[in-house]
Amino acid sequence: MKKSRLFLYIIIIGIVVAIMWYDKNNKSIVYIEQTHEEGEEPLQIDVEDIHRGELLLVxxxxxxxxxxxxxxxxxxxxxxxxxxxxxxxxxxxxxxxxxxxxxxxxxxxxxxxxxxxxxxxxxxxxxxxxxxxxxxxxxxxxxxxxxxxxxxxxxxxxxxxxxxxxxxxxxxxxxxxxxxxxxxxxxxxxxxxxxxxxxxxxxxxVSKPHSAIMYDKDFVLEEYLDFLREKKQISTTVDGKNYHIRYYPVSKSMTVNIPKNHNYTISGDNVGGVIVTVYD
Incomplete structure (x- = not known):
């Protein structure tokens, strides 16, 4: 009985955390403030990465x-x-x-x-x-x-x-x-x-899924980068593909963990941080 209640409680929490919305073309996007992936691997991030990529603010x-x-x-x-x-x-x-x-x-x-x-x-x-x-x-x-x-x-x-x-x-x-x-x-x-x-x-x-999120939330690039800095980590599903986006402030070379066996892209913001986008 206790296990059943615990399972139900976990489901309820999951529903509360996951916020579903629909963009202007009725394609679902899932926004989750925190995600957890089983099995991770290290990814090296260098200071130079701040000034590379498709999300650079100019x-x-x-x-x-x-x-x-x-x-x-x-x-x-x-x-x-x-x-x-x-x-x-x-x-x-x-x-x-x-x-x-x-x-x-x-x-x-x-x-x-x-x-x-x-x-x-x-x-x-x-x-x-x-x-x-x-x-x-x-x-x-x-x-x-x-x-x-x-x-x-x-x-x-x-x-x-x-x-x-x-x-x-x-x-x-x-x-x-x-x-x-x-x-x-x-x-x-x-x-x-x-x-x-x-x-x-x-x-x-700026590439997907970033363009989809910006359009759906009516963000320009400045607003979107501020949003990522505030949330640190979000997950979205766009056109059936799952994306996990993480923002890292970078002041020196560092190692972060990303889910194993996934594709990823790295882009700096040209300000002081790096966005890692992991996808299926």
Whole structure:
């Protein structure tokens, strides 16, 4: 009898701890403040990891010295990489990997009848950003190293049908980019947090499940990183795949434990911590 009551008590606690919510497309996401995994293995984290990965915060306060991607190419010179969209000029550069994800997103948009996309800006060399900053000034550009365009993870998307603030391409991006690991980086109502005016054309790759959580909770990157620092550890299920996300403040090289026999990614926040995402 006591064992039955104990078992029931454990079940009740589990229900209370696990908070179920549904995102805007009715796909369930599970949020758990603490998880426990049977069987763990060590993972080495170095201070340099703070400045590597897809969740790096780049803004007026936090800059970078080099790109997060090493596979940057000129898309005009590599037409086999380009999907069904235009390039505003022959100087557009982007990461090969990010181009693949972008192509997948554009194909999905085509199935919804939205097909007037173009890329107006991608990766910018540090020298190019410096020139842009000198020409446009601080009200319209950021210094080199403080713009997401040096990351290799961001791009400006346009529409041949009109302004992204009004065109169906802009509406589709705002509602669906998260499904492909992208976020709308500078939403209209978040200027006080990002410090940047509304840019319906600027998207940034952060990868799943992070894009899904940010979309569901209406977070910009600054808010999401604050959320992870506060919670330390969360678990989510997105599209049937389980993810366990852990935040670690890092001041020196350290070893942490992660579940055995799982895949994982490591990304710094470019501030002082590292996010380890473990998945099935």
């Amino acid at each position: 803004n007026e306060e936090h800059g970078i010295e080099k790109s997060a991607k090493t596979d940057i190419v000129n898309l005009f010179e590599n037409k086999h990489l380009i999907g069904d969209y235009g390039l505003i000029d022959n100087k557009i550069k982007l990461s090969k990997e990010i181009t693949t994800y972008f192509n997948e997103m554009i194909e999905a948009a085509k199935k919804d009848g939205v097909n007037n996309f173009l890329i107006s800006s991608g990766y910018r060399e540090f020298q190019e950003q410096t020139k842009l900053y000198q020409e446009m000034g601080k009200d319209y550009a950021l210094p080199a190293g403080f713009s997401e365009h040096q990351l290799g993870l961001a791009l400006d998307v346009g529409s041949s049908a009109g302004s992204m603030a009004e065109a169906e391409e802009g509406v589709w991006i705002a509602e669906n980019a998260w499904q492909f690991g992208f976020i709308l980086r500078y939403p209209e109502e978040k200027k006080a947090i990002t410090g940047i005016e509304y840019e319906p054309w600027h998207i940034r790759y």
